[in-house]
Amino acid sequence: MTGREPPPAPTPGAPGAGEPGAGPPGARRIGTAVPDLLLTGEHHLCPGCGEPLAVRGLLEAIRHLGLTRRTIAVAGIGCYTSFSMTTDLDLVQALHGRAPSVATGIKRMRPDVIVYTLQGDGDMVNEGLQEVLHTAARGELITCVLLNNGVFGETGGHMTATTVAGQRTKNTLEGRDPARDGHPILIGDLIARLDGAAYVARGSVHHPGAVARTGRMLRRAFETQVAGAGFSFVEVVTMCPTGWFVPTLDGPGYLQETLGTVHVMGELKVDGRIRTTEELRAENTRADAEMRAALARGGIEEP
């Protein structure tokens, strides 16, 4: 027994079956349109929102690791709260910012259960900064997942603690000015420096490769919790074209050019080794240059 559940076979009437994604006769189906652990494919989020992609990665990680029947979710307050009603896991709805403490109480009383929080940047990095830092420092055996779009999406596009310099929000119409509005917090770097944190990563969902890599980060975070190695944390940078005041299709590009250059993708702490966002940026720049050079030479050789 590997402890892993097999991929679900499409069955008539199951979520995803018969939907356009199932394809015509003879087509090879490579995945369900709706993740197994969602009760419905419907949600109330805006077109172009990145949060459903992140939630899919999260739920697929739980499914993949065979944790479906032993997981308790704790949800914060933000746009993603609509998934509280559609996620097919036992769930406690917490207040804005307070999910890590609620998750702590659950985990301490049910150490056999996998516990995660789902929070936005306003929830975790503004309102609840001390909660997540203290929880990480305690080495609480939970996983905190941050959906970071650099804006209060639910209130309609206001500045958060992760809004990057120059980013336009409803209360920084000319762009966030560090001289007046301060600097964005790189929450992953703060957490990585705490001894209680065992795994810290920052993913993104602005292109398919990033989605796949973020899925691996989420799996690794839950594996860390299963192993009892310490606190685990995954930040997922997500698109919010509505809150960024850009056309829907421009969301991924805007993410790459603005938030993505500050909240850089990569693993910030693995097996005790810390890499700062600065180091990740340098690595990404180097890898990008190598990729461009290889493409200029006519292609990338298989290793």
Next chain:
Amino acid sequence: MNAARPGADLAAATPAPGPATRRLMEGSEAIAEAAIAAGCRFFAGYPMTPFTELLEHFARRLPTVGGVCCNAESELEAVGMAWGAAATGARAATGSTGQGLSLMEESLSEITLAELPLVTFLLARGQQDYHQATRGLGHGDTRHVVLAPIDTHEAVAHTRLAFDLADRWRHPVLVYGDYLLAHTREAVAIGPDGPPPPPKPWAVDGSLGGTGRSRIISPLGFGKVGHPSPGIEAHQRAIAAKQAEIAAAEARIEYGGCDDATTVVVAYGTPARFVRAAVAELRDAGHRIGWVRPVTLWPFPAAALAAAVAGARRVACFELSAGQLIDDVRLAVLGAAPVRPIGGISTDGSGFGVGRLLDTEVIAARILAVHRDEDLPPLPDEPGGAP
């Protein structure tokens, strides 16, 4: 002395203490021991005088019974941790002083709406947190049951009762004590361990993931898609209706000497013990004076209080605050008799402990002044007061 309380008998809810099982302990220790005997297995708190010792006792004792005590980094986190523990079905508690409870109020309100049975211990600095305790502890239309023990023995009974009431109603219960209660040593019996807590099918344990029957515990009135969900307005109305039911069922009061009294004194918590003694002395001297003690501050025993003071020509209200309990007393009496304040703000130099007003002689002199329709005598160190 009469004890009146609609519904169940308070004494029946707690085992009668036997002299053989008594042990000398301070109020904080007695509360922690009573909580553990009642099945409490989770506590989270943040040190603050005079609440600190309660946290110390839980930190020492809970691990010995397989429980957990979290040293929270703030009151915000303490109440959040207790929220999560209660959601798993465990008997869970938190607490602080009035200052700390101010920080917890957002969560305490939402815990009420989430219908979680949480017990909170308010070990206050004096009695200036009456409005805080009885006006819902935060935002929205929420109220907590508030028990106000007069001494350590009753604190033990109230602690055990608090966990039972919290589970019975799926509603938070507050035990409101003070510096005197927390730090006074008395010979007290905790009694045997209570029965196991009732089953809680609503509690989350993670086992229903992927079944289509997974649970949600939410203050927002939302259910999972495909399951009946009241929506936020109906949910809040249902909570209000439940609170009305609690108000009708759980009001408790104690009174004495009211049958022939022309003056009745109202007091709650540990100061009521001093008032009771002062009234006994005045009655011995032939004065027709009685006393009333609300045992629950919410629900406030308004009807029973009005009945107890029905024959009185005047009501005096003794509380260690600028005047908070007196609002509820006046609402209960509804103008049938004048209600005069005879307490006031009174602390020691630290602001935590007992001030000069908490003195049976001082209280008796003030009661007598009201009884004779005279001005209140000055306090000992006020101009004109006794040296």
